[in-house]
Structures are given as structure tokens and as C-alpha cells.
Amino acid sequence: MYDVSDLRKGIKLLIDGTPWFVTDFEFSKPGKGQAIYNCKLKNMLSGSTMSRSYRSGDKFEKPDLSQRQVHFSYAKDGIYYFTDENYEEITISADVLGQNRFFLCEDMECEVLFFSSQPIDVTLPNFVERKVVVCDPGVRGNTASGKVTKPAAIAGGYELNVPLFVNEGDMIRIDTRDGTYADRVRG
DSSP states (O other): OEEGGGOOTTOEEEETTEEEEEEEEEEEOOSSSOOEEEEEEEETTTOOEEEEEEETTOEEBOOOEEEEEEEEEEEETTEEEEEETTOOEEEEEHHHHGGGGGGOOTTOEEEEEEETTEEEEEEOOSEEEEEEEEEOOOOOOOOTTSOOEEEEEETTSOEEEEETTOOTTOEEEEETTTTEEEEEEOO
16 A cells, blocks of 8 residues: 555556556645645556656555566457467467567567556567668658668568668668567668
């Protein structure tokens, strides 16, 4: 059980039976009365956000969260199959994975977050290497900004912007946290 004074950015709470985490936190003490704790919260299941204010003495429950290291096995019909260290199979839907599904490759080690034994989030390694399968040739044009990019696609259909020097067939490194181009892999 958390007290309101325990609130910090990143703390996970159970509110009305749903897990939330604190994305922003502000403490204020008016001249008279109780201290006010203003929080911005994000729902860990739906991704929706809300702002709430709490006063001294408010209490919160800790959500039933657990994490496990798993390895990606395969995907079939929009369901993704993972195995843990005990070779127990875990299935996760494409909705839970979101854009992370484009970056999975066989035997990739991931971390799955469970709420009441249901998978709610998958964390991949920060960077993955993928081959560019579709990419138009770069055309020099308005280069005054210095950040000239063009669209490219990797296997699975994920599209991102890459610099002009990247060509079809090149291996690139992608940041899985935001899905952006990191650099080109030489090899």
C-alpha cells in the first residue's frame, strides 16, 4: 500500500482495479490547508491519460505486476508466441504488442509485463537491425535544413524515414522505443 507522500514519477498504482503509472508529479503546499499532490497518470491497459489531485492521507494499492524474460518463437494469425525459461508458452495479441510486432525476430529476448497473470506490455531490446526492403532513390532537393529524409520500409510493412544515402537492401539499426532510424549497419 502506498501513501500519497510515496508518489513519484514512474510509480505504478492500482486505481479502480486498473493499473496506472505516474507520468508527471507536482507537489504544492498552499498557505492554509493540506498539501496537494497533482499527478498525471497513464492507464497501463488502454494508454489513456488523466490528471488527478490528491491530499495528504490518501492511500493507494500496488498493482499485481510481474515481469518475465521470454524469447520470441513465432507468429501465426495475429497471435505472437513466446517461451520463458521453463519452456512455458505465452501468447500475446498484436494489440498488446503495438508497433513492437514489426521488430520481432526469431529467438529475440524480450521482457513481458503481466498484470494479474495477463500480458499487458512487451519491452524489446533498445535497437534492432533490419534490412530495407523498399526504398526510393534519394533525390537532392531542399537541403537547407540539413535533415533530408525519404521513406523506407522493412520486412513486415513497417515504414520509417531514413537519410538519403540509405538504399534498398541496406541493413539499418532501428530504435525500438520510438521506431526511428538510428544508423546504417556496415557489413
